[in-house]
Amino acid sequence: xxxxxxxxxxxxxxxxxxxxxxxxxxxxxxxxxxxxxxxxxxxxxxxxxxxxxxxxxxxxxxxxxxxxxxxxxxxxxxxxxxxxxxxxxxxxxxxxxxxxxxxxxxxxxxxxxxxxxxxxxxxxxxxxxxxxxxxxxxxxxxxxxxxxxxxxxxxxxxxxxxxxxxxxxxxxxxxxxxxxxxxxxxxxxxxxxxxxxxxxxxxxxxxxxxxxxxxxxxxxxxxxxxxxxxxxxxxxxxxxxxxxxxxxxxxxxxxxxxxxxxxxxxxxxxxxxxxxxxxxxxxxxxxxxxxxxxxxxxxxxxxxxxxxxxxxxxxxxxxxxxxxxxxxxxxxxxxxxxxxxxxxxxxxxxxxxxxxxxxxxxxxxxxxxxxxxxxxxxxxxxxxxxxxxxxxxxxxxxxxxxxxxxxxxxxxxxxxxxxxxxxxxxxxxxxxxxxxxxxxxxxxxxxxxxxxxxxxxxxxxxxxxxxxxxxxxxxxxxxxxxxxxxxxxxxxxxxxxxxxxxxxxxxxxxxxxxxxxxxxxxxxxxxxxxxxxxxxxxxxxxxxxxxxxxxxxxxxxxxxxxxxxxxxxxxxxxxxxxxxxxxxxxxxxxxxxxxxxxxxxxxxxxxxxxx
Amino acid sequence: xxxxxxxxxxxxxxxxxxxxxxxxxxxxxxxxxxxxxxxxxxxxxxxxxxxxxxxxxxxxxxxxxxxxxxxxxxxxxxxxxxxxxxxxxxxxxxxxxxxxxxxxxxxxxxxxxxxxxxxxxxxxxxxxxxxxxxxxxxxxxxxxxxxxxxxxxxxxxxxxxxxxxxxxxxxxxxxxxxxxxxxxxxxxxxxxxxxxxxxxxxxxxxxxxxxxxxxxxxxxxxxxxxxxxxxxxxxxxxxxxxxxxxxx
Numbered sequence: 004x005x006x007x008x009x010x011x012x013x014x015x016x017x018x019x020x021x022x023x024x025x026x027x028x029x030x031x032x033x034x035x036x037x038x039x040x041x042x043x044x045x046x047x048x049x050x051x052x053x054x055x056x057x058x059x060x061x062x063x064x065x066x067x068x069x070x071x072x073x074x075x076x077x078x079x080x081x082x083x084x085x086x087x088x089x090x091x092x093x094x095x096x097x098x099x100x101x102x103x104x105x106x107x108x109x110x111x112x113x114x115x116x117x118x119x120x121x122x123x124x125x126x127x128x129x130x131x132x133x134x135x136x137x138x139x140x141x142x143x144x145x146x147x148x149x150x151x152x153x154x155x156x157x158x159x160x161x162x163x164x165x166x167x168x169x170x171x172x173x174x175x176x177x178x179x180x181x182x183x184x185x186x187x188x189x190x191x192x193x194x195x196x197x198x199x200x201x202x203x204x205x206x207x208x209x210x211x212x213x214x215x216x217x218x219x220x221x222x223x224x225x226x227x228x229x230x231x232x233x234x235x236x237x238x239x240x241x242x243x244x245x246x247x248x249x250x251x252x253x254x255x256x257x258x259x260x261x262x263x264x265x266x267x268x269x270x271x272x273x274x275x276x277x278x279x280x281x282x283x284x285x286x287x288x289x290x291x292x293x294x295x296x297x298x299x300x301x302x303x304x305x306x307x308x309x310x311x312x313x314x315x316x317x318x319x320x321x322x323x324x325x326x327x328x329x330x331x332x333x334x335x336x337x338x339x340x341x342x343x344x345x346x347x348x349x350x351x352x353x354x355x356x357x358x359x360x361x362x363x364x365x366x367x368x369x370x371x372x373x374x375x376x377x378x379x380x381x382x383x384x385x386x387x388x389x390x391x392x393x394x395x396x397x398x399x400x401x402x403x404x405x406x407x408x409x410x411x412x413x414x415x416x417x418x419x420x421x422x423x424x425x426x427x428x429x430x431x432x433x434x435x436x437x438x439x440x441x442x443x444x445x446x447x448x449x450x451x452x453x454x455x456x457x458x459x460x461x462x463x464x465x466x467x468x469x470x471x472x473x474x475x476x477x478x479x480x481x482x483x484x485x486x487x488x489x490x491x492x493x494x495x496x497x498x499x500x501x502x503x504x505x506x507x508x509x510x511x512x513x514x515x516x517x518x519x520x521x522x523x524x525x526x527x528x529x530x531x532x533x534x535x536x537x538x539x540x541x542x543x544x545x546x547x548x549x550x551x552x553x554x555x556x557x558x559x560x561x562x563x564x565x566x567x568x569x570x571x572x573x574x575x576x577x578x579x580x581x582x583x584x585x586x587x588x589x590x591x592x593x594x595x596x597x598x599x600x601x602x603x604x605x606x607x608x609x610x611x612x613x614x
Numbered sequence: 615x616x617x618x619x620x621x622x623x624x625x626x627x628x629x630x631x632x633x634x635x636x637x638x639x640x641x642x643x644x645x646x647x648x649x650x651x652x653x654x655x656x657x658x659x660x661x662x663x664x665x666x667x668x669x670x671x672x673x674x675x676x677x678x679x680x681x682x683x684x685x686x687x688x689x690x691x692x693x694x695x696x697x698x699x700x701x702x703x704x705x706x707x708x709x710x711x712x713x714x715x716x717x718x719x720x721x722x723x724x725x726x727x728x729x730x731x732x733x734x735x736x737x738x739x740x741x742x743x744x745x746x747x748x749x750x751x752x753x754x755x756x757x758x759x760x761x762x763x764x765x766x767x768x769x770x771x772x773x774x775x776x777x778x779x780x781x782x783x784x785x786x787x788x789x790x791x792x793x794x795x796x797x798x799x800x801x802x803x804x805x806x807x808x809x810x811x812x813x814x815x816x817x818x819x820x821x822x823x824x825x826x827x828x829x830x831x832x833x834x835x836x837x838x839x840x841x842x843x844x845x846x847x848x849x850x851x852x853x854x855x856x857x858x859x860x861x862x
Contacts, residue, residue, distance in 0.1 A: 475706040482665055483721040483770070484694035493720075494709055 019301075023294055030287050031077040033436070041093070041281040042069065048094040048280055067093055080287060089291075090284035092277075099288040106270035107292050109180060113193070113262075113269055114254045116186050120194025121201055121250065128202025129209060136213035136235060137228035157257045157520070161192035161264045162543055178266040189261045197250050197257070203509070203568070204246055208239040241311045242470065245462040248304030260520055270296075278436065308466075336569040343562045350387015355380060355533045364549040374551045376541060382552050385533035386559055392528055393535040394563065396449045397515035404457035404514075405507040411457070412464025412499060413491070434526040445534070448527030452517045456510065463506050467499045505571040512564035519560070535560065616679055617642045618774055618806050619664065619697070624673035626659045633659040635830035636673070641774065646800065646807040648817040648838075650853070651827035657810045660827070661778045664808060665699050666690055677774070695725055695770035702779040704759035708751040714762045715747030721769040736765040740795060757788035764795065774806045782811065793820055814857035818842065826850045 029036070042063045046055055053059055064070050068079060083090055089099035168188060169177035176185050212218070212235045221231050259271035270289055277285035349372070359379030367374045373382040434451035441447045471477070472495060480490045515535070521527035522536025530537060535556040542553035617640035626634035634656040641647045649657050662668040664675055666682045675682045677697055682690065698721075701707035708717050719733050734744050740761040751759050760780065767775055777796070781789040797820060799805060809821055817824055818838060825835040826849065834847040845851045 475701060475703060476709045478662075478667060479699065479701060479707045479766075480720075481667055482694065482699045483724055483766070484691040485720075485724045486691070489724060494712075497711060 019298055023298070026294065027287060027291060028077060030290055030436070031080060031283065032073050033281075033283065033286075035073045041283065042067070044281040045093050048282075080284070089288040092282055092285045094280050094282045094285075099284050102273065102285065103270070103288040103292050106268060106273040106289060107296070109268055110258060110270040110296075113186065113189055113258060113267065114251065116190035117194035117197065117254050118251065120190050121198035121254075124195055124198025125202035125205060128199070129206045132206050132209045132213075133232045133235070134228070136209055136218070137222075137231040139213075139219070139222050157192050157196055157261055160195060161189065161261045164188050164192055165264065180267050185265075185267070189258075189265045189267060192261050192264075193254055193257050197254060200513075201243075201247065201250055204243050205236075205239060207505075208243060209235060212238045237311065241308050242463075242466045244304045244308040244311065245301075245466055246459060248300045249459045249462060251300045260524065263524070312470075336566055339562055339566040339569065343559065343566060346383070346559070347387045347390040350381075350383040350385070350390075353381050353384030353387070355384040355388040356531060357381075364545060364552075366549075367551065373555050374549060376538075376549070376552045377545055382538075382555050385538055386535075386555050389533035389535045389538060389556070390559070392445055392532065393515050393518055396445065397452075397511055397518055400449055400453045400456055400514050400518075401507050401511050403453050404460055404510070405504060407457040408460030408464045408503060408507070409496075409500065411461040412468050412503070413495075414465075434521045434524075438526045443526050443529060445528045445532070448518055448521040451521065451526075452514055456514050456517065460503055460507055460510065464499050464503045467502060468495060471495050471498045508567050508571040511567045512560060515560060515563060519556075618645075618678055619808065620674075620676040621660075621664055622674045622676075624660065624663055624675065625671040626656070626663050626668060627671045628659075632830055634663065634670070637827070637830070637832050639825050639832060639835060641806050641808050643773070643806055644800070644804050645823065646809050646821045648809045648811060648821035648824045649827055650811055650814065650817055650824055652812055655827045656830040657812075657827055658778055661699070661776050661808065661810050665697065665776050666694075667699075692725075695721075696772050697774040697776065698767035698770065698772040699776045699778060700760070700763050700767050700780045702782055704756050704763055704783060705751050707763055708759060708766075710751060713748050713750055714742070714754065714759075717751075717762060718747075718765045718769055721766060725770060727770070732769070736769055737762075739768065739799070740765040741791075755788070756784050757791060760784060760788075760792055761795070764792075764799070768799070768803075772805070774808065776808045776810070778810045779812070780809075781816070782813075789816075796820065814853055826853065 040060070042060045043055055045067065046053060046059060046063055049063075061070075068076055071079070080090060087100070089103065091098055092102070165177050165188060168174045175187050177188070179185055215238070218231060218235065221234070258267075258269055259275050261267075262269040262272040263275070270292055274286060274289040274293065276282075277289060357380065359375065362371070362375050362379040363377060365371055365375045365379070371381050371383065373386065376382055376385065433454050434448055437447045437451045437454075438444075477490060477494060480494060485493075518527060519534070519536030519539060522534045523540045525540075528534035528537055530541075538556040539553060542549065542556075545552070619641040621640070622638045624634055624637045625632065637656070637660055639647060639649070649660060651657050659668065663670045666675065666685070670683060673683070677693065680693065682693070685693075708714070712720070715733050715737075718736055719729055722729050722732060733747065737744055737747065742758060742761050742765065746754060746758065746762075751762075754762070760783075764775075764780075780796070781792050784792060793816065796807070800807060807820075809817075811817065821838055823835065823837050824841050825832045826841075826847065827833070828849045834841070834845070834850050836846070841850065842854065845854055
């Protein structure tokens with residue numbers, strides 16, 4: 004049994020090591036992959052006066068070791084790594100290791116504080132479900148509060164907190180890293196959205212647990228609600244622990260924008276700065292630290308999950324929960340959809356590019372229902388045209404991520420390593436890498452987001468695949484002589500596809516936000532394109548004078564989130580195979596009706612059964 | 615005549631722990647062999663190995679003269695139609711999202727057998743109302759689910775059923791109904807049963823022969839009458855004593 008345990012762990016470890024090496028090699032090869040010469044950038048960074056002559060550039064190349072070629076450079080770096088030497092920064096000439104270590108310390112502190120905020124928010128969000136579930140009065144599920152929290156972009160929340168608590172009320176410092184009071188605002192900005200996501204996931208998983216029979220038994224035999232709550236959480240958590248690991252890692256990614264806004268010297272900002280100035284050793288060092296952080300979080304999550312599930316996973320003795328009937332009120336998503344679609348449709352009829360210098364920052368009027376922006380452009384028109392690039396691209400990214408996640412989820416060991424790595428790279432850093440390769444563009448930004456948005460879905464799929472594969476009824480499948488393909492397509496896939504699809508829909512606002520964040524940092528769509536992130540960035544400058552221009556894209560993102568969440572909560576189809584069901588129903592009824600009845604008779608029987 | 619199922623020197627290990635230690639027994643045609651012992655003694659591991667669902671460390675499992683251990687899964691598949699399991703947990707062994715009718719039809723679909731009328735026939739055979747066909751397992755009672763599990767096991771017309779504690783999860787009033795059904799099916803279809811349980815009281819009326827298992831080994835095999843009148847092994851006597859105390 005020990006061998007059986009060790010082998011997958013070994014394979015997962017190997018996958019992680021290979022992926023780690025591949026990413027680091029990519030970073031090292033960046034100058035050759037992008038076809039741009041870092042010598043010029045470094046020369047500019049070191050001294051503004053020196054002319055970029057051929058001799059000066061050659062001297063810098065020799066100094067950096069670029070003339071040794073890509074393999075020589077990577078070999079040197081790997082050799083140094085073994086000795087604990089990460090090289091020296093090309094720009095500042097300082098040792099990389101101390102700056103990475105300092106950045107890591109700051110990031111860890113910030114992550115810890117954000118995690119505390121996130122857990123508090125998550126606990127507040129699930130409190131209602133937990134209390135009702137333990138009392139046996141649970142009807143329906145959580146509201147849209149969690150979804151709204153998830154939908155608040157970290158960079159927007161950071162800006163609002165900075166303005167309201169820092170500038171207007173002067174309660175807390177707005178930049179720097181000197182004491183604990185500097186921790187509050189960034190931790191809130193990062194922790195609230197993360198807590199919204201966590202709380203939402205737990206709140207989604209709990210109703211199924213409370214529908215399991217043991218909760219009735221416990222309640223009937225007088226077990227205290229607190230103990231039922233503890234047991235229900237313990238039952239729901241194993242499938243969500245990998246998500247917690249990913250949230251922890253994701254916090255470092257979300258930190259880039261927040262660290263930039265609050266001027267905090269963390270790891271994310273170090274990596275971003277290094278990438279922008281093509282400072283390869285510093286970029287390699289900080290990416291390595293980010294990846295190691297992510298791998299540790301992933302390994303911890305896997306360990307805790309293993310301990311929680313215990314031996315049930317190995318012995319194929321888990322009972323699967325019955326499917327949960329959704330809380331199917333189609334009115335809410337239809338209403339949200341209509342509001343969003345009509346706003347976008349109205350905006351599409353208007354021109355987003357015409358500049359009216361006379362009507363700058365105008366309030367709402369009949370001609371400009373949402374007012375105008377700093378150049379006098381119509382906000383509604385920009386919102387409508389921006390929907391195509393933001394929502395459309397986000398939708399495409401989500402579908403692609405879903406398909407990748409399903410494919411990868413069936414190879415849990417491979418996926419653990421690859422997805423840890425992919426998730427360890429915040430979209431912003433991937434966006435920077437891709438922007439360095441192709442230049443900033445919508446395509447580059449969507450590629451960057453797609454590269455990092457499938458891992459949470461794949462982790463969810465892999466967890467479900469493992470749990471389904473370990474269930475007793477799959478042993479029963481093998482006993483009837485069903486082939487692997489049959490079991491996979493008829494039993495494992497249906498159990499996995501639905502929940503992961505709902506998760507993908509839940510992620511849609513997040514993907515739209517990541518795209519918006521890249522636009523916000525100038526790494527995605529370029530002005531004057533009306534992308535929603537760009538709208539937020541532009542309106543941030545005059546948010547006090549024209550709040551509607553900043554509010555409109557934010558509200559649109561929140562509406563999108565509400566739409567996604569209510570859609571995901573709709574009644575799921577519980578009976579998986581409608582078509583084949585009618586076949587034997589007909590045969591059963593055929594005793595009276597005659598088995599060889601025509602198509603009309605078939606229809607009649609189908610109707611009879613469906614009733 | 616050779617027995618239908620012949621298990622010889624079966625050893626099943628979980629790491630360092632030997633769950634089944636050189637177990638041998640046979641099940642003849644139309645016969646019920648009860649495998650009895652307390653939980654954790656290796657009964658279920660024996661059942662899984664006898665069903666060729668777990669590869670044993672060593673030993674042989676022969677079904678109708680055909681060796682099953684080491685046989686490739688592809689070659690096993692057609693043979694599986696002839697020996698089918700009924701599991702302890704009636705809910706856990708049916709897929710939570712598959713309707714009862716689909717679950718019963720599934721073995722037929724897997725083996726590409728004709729479906730026409732078969733599901734209704736099987737449901738009738740085990741005493742299930744045809745209207746239950748589009749229910750999901752959690753919408754039925756435990757007894758009804760177990761009947762569905764038996765119908766599913768019978769779908770391919772097997773010769774042997776391996777009943778792994780088929781009534782342990784059910785309450786006593788339902789238990790008798792399922793046991794009567796099993797006895798009736800055996801008479802009607804000429805089935806052989808490997809009946810795994812931990813309750814001596816059940817064995818007395820359902821089994822022909824009994825094998826008593828303790829700590830991974832079979833300590834005694836004899837006919838039911840012999841076992842109850844003249845138990846040989848001290849562990850058997852202990853089992854009988856606890857049963858006598860439980861049923862005054």
